[in-house]
Amino acid sequence: MILFNLICGHDHEFEGWFRSGADYDGQLAAGELVCPVCEDRNVQKAPMAPGVISGESRDRREPDALREALLALRKTVEENCDYVGERFPEEARRIHYGEAEDRPIYGHTSLDEARALFEEGVDVMLIPKRVRQDA
Numbered sequence: 835m836i837l838f839n840l841i842c843g844h845d846h847e848f849e850g851w852f853r854s855g856a857d858y859d860g861q862l863a864a865g866e867l868v869c870p871v872c873e874d875r876n877v878q879k880a881p882m883a884p885g886v887i888s889g890e891s892r893d894r895r896e897p898d899a900l901r902e903a904l905l906a907l908r909k910t911v912e913e914n915c916d917y918v919g920e921r922f923p924e925e926a927r928r929i930h931y932g933e934a935e936d937r938p939i940y941g942h943t944s945l946d947e948a949r950a951l952f953e954e955g956v957d958v959m960l961i962p963k964r965v966r967q968d969a
């Protein structure tokens with residue numbers, strides 16, 4: 835699942851969950867994306883939030899709003915997904931290729947593994963580890 839920040843023609847920002855980028859494109863093309871505030875169908879992805887430096891040597895504090903959003907996201911993931919720990923890359927592939935039950939999972943993976951999964955077309959989303967450690 836992918837979370838996109840969306841914005842309507844009247845500057846209302848809201849969030850939408852999609853199975854993939856293609857799912858978003860499909861819903862957009864079909865006119866199924868509607869602003870929950872004013873029902874405007876002129877919806878598009880909101881501009882990305884200002885970049886956050888993630889290098890270890892930089893200031894480690896995140897803006898409060900971003901941190902809260904990440905914590906909320908993590909909570910949602912933990913309440914709705916099966917924890918598979920270090921087996922994440924393996925289990926994500928098994929689900930992608932229909933060898934395991936199709937269900938949302940979460941766990942740990944390296945950046946290289948995540949990149950490999952992306953390239954194989956597996957729906958994965960990265961949540962910064964630092965939020966876990968601070969919580």
Ligand SMILES: [Zn+2]
Pocket residue numbers: 842843844845846869870871872873874
């Ligand atoms: Zn609106």
